[in-house]
Amino acid sequence: MKSQTLFLVARRLLRLCALIVAVAFAVFVLLKASPFDPVNAYLGPAIAHVGPEQKMQIASIWGLDRPLYEQFLRWAGNLLTGNLGYSITYNTAVSEVIGSRIATSLILTGLAWLCSGILGFGLGLIAAAWEGHAIDRIIRLYCYILAATPTFWLGMLMLALFSVRLGWTPICCAGPIGVPADDVSFLQRIHHLILPLTALTLFGVAQIALHSRAKLIEVLQSDFIILARAQGATRADIILRHGVRNAALPALTVLFATIGEIFGGAILAEQVFAWPGLGRATVEAGIRGDVALLLAIAMLTTLIVSTGNMIADMLYRVVDPRLKERR
């Protein structure tokens, strides 16, 4: 039994590696096909004083005159030795850019993901328990509206209302204006987190709520629920004892599947709220043609999203013992 689990994990890890290689190659080819000239991007304003010969020289040092697959292997080789390259946007090593920003990003996306999971599941349960009632209709309407709302637009509305009109929340950034990043207090951090976190959470809630609701309604119509009801179980009993456990599975699936979406949403939300995380770095890197940073972020995102899916698969087996037996 144990060896079987280990085998499964190993197979998953192998699959993850293959996926990362494939994504890396795809992103690499895409960037190569883009109109960015990496030498020009690297030189920036200094370009005015660099002659064509010198540019050729840089290109050959970087191996840009080699065939595509050779360039890819070279880049991948550097990657394996832990060298992610140099970010021309931030004038420092890519690993340092990511290292200094990943924490800010993970706090935002991680919390938003958790909150949307809990809130979404809760709303889904309530809606399903009172299916067809006013509360169900309100929750559904709310979910449909949110599901159709782009995060950045929601973010802008919230900024306009809470930061500009009411002045409750800060206008931007991860700390107060005029305070160096190292001197920002814990309370100030939380204060600056509220608005982006709320926007991202609201973005994630709708899907999870709708999925949980649908699943729970299905569960509530099954025979064992009718039996339980016939035995005199209360609504709360049924929901908590039978419903939650059965609906948790699809909720978890959706929750882990939304990691990618939350990450995507975070890119836009970080832009709107000037949140100094990876999402903002992605946009900057895209605008300035920072190939090394874009590649590294793409790889990191792949890793996180597919690890999320992997965890979801593993968790099914814990939540639903039937899956364990079947395999």
Added chain:
Amino acid sequence: MMRLVCIWLAAVVGLSSVTSAFAAPKDTLVLAIGGEPENGFDPIAGWGSYGNPLFQSTLLRRDVNLETVPDLARTWTLSDDHKVWTIKLRNDVRFSSGEPLTAEDVAFTFTSARKSANALDLSVMDKAEALDPYTVRITLHKPWITFVEAFYTLGIVPARAYGPDYGRHPVGSGPYKFVSWTEGEQLIVAQNADYYGDKSPFEKITFLFTGADSGLAAAHAGAVDMVATPAQLADSVPKGFRAVPVQTVDNRGISLPFTKPQQINGRTVGNAVTSDPAIRKAMNLGLDRKLIVDVALHGHGTPAFGPADGLPWSGQSDHVAFDPQGAKALLEQAGWTPGTDGIRAKDGLRAAFPINYPASDATRQALAETAAELLRPLGIEATPRGASWEAIGHVMNSEPVLFGFGSHSPYQLYSLFAAKLAGVEYMNPSFYSNPQVEALFEQAQSAPGLAASMPYWSEAADHYGVKGDNAWAWLVNFDHVYLVNACLDLGKTQIEPHGHGWPITATIANWRWTCE
């Protein structure tokens, strides 16, 4: 659920009272005026070449009237052969690290900047050397008066403390010293207590780099004291603010490839339509620049006729009256006759060309589209085409491009019209060339002083300008609009160069807070 909402709200309200404690006691300013450098605050890597280095001091400065005033330099003299500058320095200047600033530092800065590839024109410098602690001698290969520009823009760095990390931790002798910088977010600076010049009343200044939209939102929320706003948004003035328009030479114009189509060094150069003098002249006559300002800039600008309108090196009579009939008559006379679709043609060649603009720049797009609409009635078909700078770089020698320039130095004219610089990156993109202009530039460059060179620069406009070759179709000079807290008095401002935002800090010592 309801309880959760209540907790949420309570938290929000509670925390908002925390922030109000930070509402400024007014020796601090928050400015959202952009200007974040890509390569850090290192003058040798180009920092300060547009506007004001802030952390570092320069040898000379320009005051609000753009008159030259000494900064680090006490005297500066040019030798009789116009090739050797001797500069005597103040002896009371210290870097914010406490070290004295000496001739060694100046020589080091010039020598390093000469070696590095940046926007300054230092290639004519032979050497810079310290004769004694407070005297610097700079030797040039040949007379080259625009070399002086470096005296105004090159911030002096400490020779001993300079290193690869300097751009992120600059040390200088300017009015403010560096505190912290978070890319894409903010730069914090504090007053340099040892500064030798006029002190600003503001102890601490925060520059917000979160972008124009966010800056404007911050102004509406009262979180910033000044924001640089694009012309299209300049009419929504937040409560407690006023709009301050600043005159500029930040111009926009259409480059017109000057030669017939040909290959030069493997590049396609020239354009069959715009190389016809009649087309260029008709464009300059037939474009209603006032209308362009009103439509594309919402009135926040002035018509432009040359690249340096209003500055001493521009042409004295380099402007034309709007004359659509004259333009049409001129085209008719030159053999451009209208076809069935109203577009003129000559010997089977249609009077058609694209106007390229960087797709990321909404203002240039508006200008290109307005200009194209106004050219159509003349029988010229211009097609606005948005592209990346990368893509524009491939076509800019053979197709018109909506460019923007504007500088405090007459070198701008040289870089736009000197044949020698044709096609060197963004300089002289239209491959303009005129022997009379060359001769005047030569005379200007070998003049005994910047002031003495002015008549030559100015006269060149008779040849490249609207009374001569009509080399470009200049359209507008921007007004840089700043939304400024009603309590903040900026005093008189300079005519600003290209770059909306940072240059306004050049006169920061004159700013005052007028409220209690």
